[in-house]
Amino acid sequence: MANLKSFEELECWKAGKELRVFVSKLTKRFPLDERYALTSQIKRSSRSVTNNIAEGYGRFHFQENIQFCRQGRGSLYETLDHLLIAKEEEYIDEPDLIVGRQLIEKTTTILNGYINYLSEAKKKSLRVDTDPTN
Structure with a gap:
């Protein structure tokens, strides 16, 4: 993972982009009167996923990267809630909700793996920093 040249190479970012x-595309079907309400909210929450992954990638310390990834994970659940509202309001149908839920679950799984990787890398760097034999 250390050979990555950009956050765009992260699998969690790619999955978030897919979402x-x-x-x-889905929100283009929402009613116009939702343009500044649900449409705006769901677009912002889905964009926040990749925004936070990218910002975390640009941080110097593992803990900061982890924190931004956790915020991105929160945005995934916010997006799911917006999708549920859209279904309740009959702006989307069940197949759309299923696809959205699958994309969110996929992204969450990959992002959790990245968070675990960063946590382990953080532990290793702390051991190296505190090892008196270095």
């Missing part, structure tokens, strides 16, 4: 594109 973001899905949401963007």
